Amino acid sequence: MIEIVKNVKNFTWYHVSNLTVEEHESLVKEHHLTNEMIGYAVDHNESVRMEYDRHAGETLMVIDVIVHQDNNVETRPIGILFAHNDVYTFTHEPTDYIKPIILDPQNQQIRAQEDEISAFDFIMTGLYSLMIKYVDEITEINKKRRVIQAQFGQQKQTTHQMNELLYLKTQMIYIQNSLANNHVMLDSFRTDFKTLLKEFELEHIDDVRVEVEQAKRMANLALEVINSVSDAMGNLSNRDLNWTMKVLTVYSIVLTVPTIVSGFYGENVKWLPFADAQSGWWVTIVITLVLMALVSILMLISGFFRK
Structure with missing residues (x-):
């Protein structure tokens, strides 16, 4: 127009x-x-x-x-x-x-x-x-x-x-x-x-x-x-991404402990402590939890949980 x-x-x-x-x-x-x-x-x-x-x-x-x-x-x-x-x-x-x-x-x-x-x-x-x-x-x-x-x-x-x-x-x-x-x-x-x-x-x-x-x-x-x-x-x-990766790394390390403990006791190796005991299953759980706690404490002392 x-x-x-x-x-x-x-x-x-x-x-x-x-x-x-x-x-x-x-x-x-x-x-x-x-x-x-x-x-x-x-x-x-x-x-x-x-x-x-x-x-x-x-x-x-x-x-x-x-x-x-x-x-x-x-x-x-x-x-x-x-x-x-x-x-x-x-x-x-x-x-x-x-x-x-x-x-x-x-x-x-x-x-x-x-x-x-x-x-x-x-x-x-x-x-x-x-x-x-x-x-x-x-x-x-x-x-x-x-x-x-x-x-x-x-x-x-x-x-x-x-x-x-x-x-x-x-x-x-x-x-x-x-x-x-x-x-x-x-x-x-x-x-x-x-x-x-x-x-x-x-x-x-x-x-x-x-x-x-x-x-x-x-x-x-x-x-x-x-x-x-x-x-x-x-x-x-x-x-935030770095913090997420640190947390995942800590979890992966801590969750490795049960695999190690169960691996030892699953090999049927003689003379392992408490391997022949009737309550050996509960003992392995206690050992696993103690080791996981120790690893977590070491991670905390090393500063892995600091954001």
């Missing part, structure tokens, strides 16, 4: 969602956009990048944004195309939520008046709010990590907790990678358009870059903490 969301003096904003073949042809024939730029803009798997077509007068910005889908947090690319003094945003169903945010961003940045605002400034003030969502998501991941971390020492670690921590780690890696790519792209954007933009427009771009840089630092720190917690959980699991 191609929708005119905003039409002001300096530009018109076209929002393109879930582009169809007919709409693609319309953009090429009526809006004079190039097939190459449209292809980059609508690609689900396109990497963050800046693309220029100076002959056609088109500048494409592909940037990652946060997406919530099926209780999962992901990053997906959106395309922002500046062409012929207009701006086009390309989204799919998961990223279509950006339209109201760009139209009316709730942040401290002040936009110029309707008859003065440029397409670059309009987009940058909207991107600022979209980048804030990275900070919100990192904060939420930290909350979930603290819940898992608080359970240390209170109960035995479970596979579910390990899986939850791995899931948070995977999410943070994706977020960290997207933020790093966004930051590089914004740096390139500012450098390339430095001579074409006004001072306050450059300030708004810098605000977005600072927000991305702050989110990137938060993501790096959060990932380090998650890795530390994961390592600590692994150490606890290894300690």
